[in-house]
Amino acid sequence: MVEASAINEMFAGIAGRYDLANHLLSAGQDFYWRKKLAQEVLRSQPRRVVDLATGSGDCVFSIAKALNGSAHVTGMDFCPPMLEQAERKKKALLEKKPKWTTCLREVDFIQGDCLELPFSDGEVDVLTIAFGLRNLEDRARGLREMRRVLRKPGGVLLVLEFSQPDTWVRPFYYLYLNYLIPVIARLATGKPDAYRYLGATIGKFPPKDALEKEFLEAGFDQVTSQGLSFSIVAIHRAEVLGS
Numbered sequence: 001m002v003e004a005s006a007i008n009e010m011f012a013g014i015a016g017r018y019d020l021a022n023h024l025l026s027a028g029q030d031f032y033w034r035k036k037l038a039q040e041v042l043r044s045q046p047r048r049v050v051d052l053a054t055g056s057g058d059c060v061f062s063i064a065k066a067l068n069g070s071a072h073v074t075g076m077d078f079c080p081p082m083l084e085q086a087e088r089k090k091k092a093l094l095e096k097k098p099k100w101t102t103c104l105r106e107v108d109f110i111q112g113d114c115l116e117l118p119f120s121d122g123e124v125d126v127l128t129i130a131f132g133l134r135n136l137e138d139r140a141r142g143l144r145e146m147r148r149v150l151r152k153p154g155g156v157l158l159v160l161e162f163s164q165p166d167t168w169v170r171p172f173y174y175l176y177l178n179y180l181i182p183v184i185a186r187l188a189t190g191k192p193d194a195y196r197y198l199g200a201t202i203g204k205f206p207p208k209d210a211l212e213k214e215f216l217e218a219g220f221d222q223v224t225s226q227g228l229s230f231s232i233v234a235i236h237r238a239e240v241l242g243s
């Protein structure tokens with residue numbers, strides 16, 4: 001596993017072009033994935049939501065739009081340049097789209113580490129983490145921390161992550177991932193290595209059943225998953241049921 005400091009540095013290097021690369025490389029599917037994540041958050045009718053590894057904040061904005069000011073939403077990341085992008089986007093939305101005022105009145109961004117969450121036990125109703133779990137230096141520790149800060153009973157962790165695509169899609173997908181993405185990423189960000197890292201981490205990320213076992217080991221009680229876009233990505237829902 002790559003060290004946290006190297007991951008932080010890598011994301012700092014691509015922060016300014018991160019959104020553009022996301023939209024290009026996913027052919028715009030990332031908007032749909034975040035919308036589905038936000039719908040899952042809404043299902044839980046939360047009062048307190050934290051989006052971990054929030055990056056440039058796009059999940060926070062989707063969630064805030066879905067909740068329309070009914071819950072406090074915090075975006076947390078350990079990489080300051082990514083958080084600067086998130087703050088910049090929040091400011092631009094407030095200035096240029098006043099109808100966002102209600103959605104954003106309960107939104108903030110903070111710096112913090114997923115391996116040592118700056119929240120007390122049971123403080124959070126819903127945690128989300130999109131394309132972040134794969135990047136944690138110690139995933140088991142991160143999951144235990146997530147379980148700790150969730151309300152019990154009723155706390156929910158929603159993980160949006162790359163998954164194992166449907167069989168017939170796989171040859172095309174892996175060609176795209178390993179050969180085309182570094183080329184497009186070089187044009188969009190000038191940092192193809194960060195996107196070679198993407199291919200490597202997707203390959204090493206556990207399949208659904210192994211991931212489910214990791215959630216249960218971290219203390220979650222029930223896990224369900226839904227694949228999106230031919231299961232190129234999945235939303236995993238890990239719930240805390242006990243008292």
Ligand SMILES: C[S@@+](CC[C@H](N)C(=O)[O-])C[C@H]1O[C@@H](n2cnc3c(N)ncnc32)[C@H](O)[C@@H]1O
Pocket residue numbers: 004007008011022052053054055056057058059076077078079082112113114115129130131132135136137
């Ligand atoms: C691929 S980006 C995902 C950003 C965003 N969630 C999205 O959907 O676009 C991964 C993010 O995880 C953050 N990250 C990685 N390890 C972290 C950690 N231990 N604590 C906090 N943030 C972390 C990185 O700084 C980066 O912004």
